Amino acid sequence: MRREGSPFQGVGAVAVKELADNLSSARMFVLEWLIVLTALAALYSAIDSLRRTTAQDPFLLLRLFTVNHAPLPSFVAILGFLIPLMAIGLGFDAINGEHNRRTLSRILAQPIYRDALLIGKFLAGLVTLAMSLAALWLMVIGLGLIFLGVPPGGEEVARSLAFLVIAVFYAGVWLALAMLLSIVFRSSATAALVALGIWLFLTVLWPMLAPAIAQVIAPPDPRYALLGLQTPDTGIWTQMLSRISPNHLFSEAMVGVLSPTTRTLGPVFLEQLRGAVMGAPLPLSQSLIIVWPQTVGLIAGTIVLFVIGYIAFQRQEVRA
Template identity: 30%
Template sequence: MEFAPIFTIAAKEFHDRMRNRWVLAVALVFTVFSLVIAYFGGAQQGTVGFRSIEFTIASLVSLVIYLIPLIALLLGFDAIVGERERGSLDLLLALPITRLELLLGKYLGLAVALTVSTVAGFGLVAVLLFKHMSGAGLYHYAGFMLSSVLLGLAFLSLAVLLSVLARDRTRASGLAIATWFFFVLVFDLLVLGLLVATGGQFAGDAFAWLLLLNPADVFRILNVFSLEDVRTLYGLASVVPTSLGSPAIMGGVMLLWIAVPLILANWRFKP
């Protein structure tokens, strides 16, 4: 495997996103939504203004779980199938480049674009709220930003896998939306339904391990367990063992969610 063609393709993908202002648009979306949540998230309780970094992160976690997976899936769903429909995939593979190099180059370029937009959007919020944050608050917010990037990269990996499996862009886009619905809306309902149907017998460690099958839940555990007050508020302390809530373990699980779909995509990649 040669790194030069990977970086060349990655640079092209990133520059394409910069040229059409995709990165700027997504960064602005993150910034606006984050500021609205930070200052008006407590309006229902009759409070307006920045309350605490714990409350802000807890509110942003809910936003990120809905927004970043959707953005990542829409960003990557046509990475491969789009080239196939345009007839350029065979041309690319005719060059001195392997399928793995092409796949990694596409993914890396999209990943850099998604990472830059995420860090820029949430980083600007950190600058604007800097005077309200303590050292510990900045540390937790930095961890939130890092985990948000990992969540986006995990769903981008899923998007690339769908792009390899789909026969055309229409099917790929449908699969991307279905994937978002499943992991963000349906999965937790199925798990809770299983918990209720078994009369609570499925609680405990088994329930916690099931949550690892959803990168959105891994992201939620990773952030909520780092804040004591928020962990109690979410009620995760009663269903997720403390050892499983370790940032190192959850970070490792998120890395698996990034790597495994890419491995499967490389295995199934055909011109």
């Protein structure tokens, strides 16, 4: 039997209210400044080192995102690390917060479906993240114009827009995860701790564990080791395992989009490079083809996590 009425009735009202809450919350304020200040530091050092090499690079603006100048990591690396924190901060108490404030049953007694509450909250979170990222993106372009004095070309802007879109989906994965945990755990503190645990595991521990596990699955061949090369099987396994982490997918996609000379993200056979002009930039469409799997992976991760949360929420008891 079909249920009557639209599941989207009330989504707008929920999204607008949650967006207003997100934007005015102290939590958001702190997270935003954390990101802006670290990003500014990274940008400042990038600009400093770029000034000396201005003449040599046709994609100066994009270098702003990717150049790192010790001891600071690049702007993109910082975002890869901090976007999850921001998304978790927005999502970890989405549903259990309503439970604990005892507002959930009152809201659900209004003529809306549960879908509207969940979708509205997710959209509000995603829009909040997109707005913050867009502001950061504008900040980078603006600073590039002011300090480097080189107007960005059309392709550079297009590539940096691709960066923006991928970053929003990367944030979406973490937002969906945080909301899922807020449904599963009745206590906000537990949900936040578990989310942060997963974040630290996937961004800090997993890059170290993945090669170790790969070596167990496909032990390195001593003949390659003698030549000082990595065994291809081990390399492929390492890459596959690393890609479980959305952080790895994001950084791969960023390399592909923001460094136009990137031709491949995985191992490559020598004959595939025949005829290639080393160091020559690829056209935008080719770069997008390279990062398409990573982007789809992030979008799919967002959808899968959201759907799991959706099912869990539909089956949950309303009463406290």
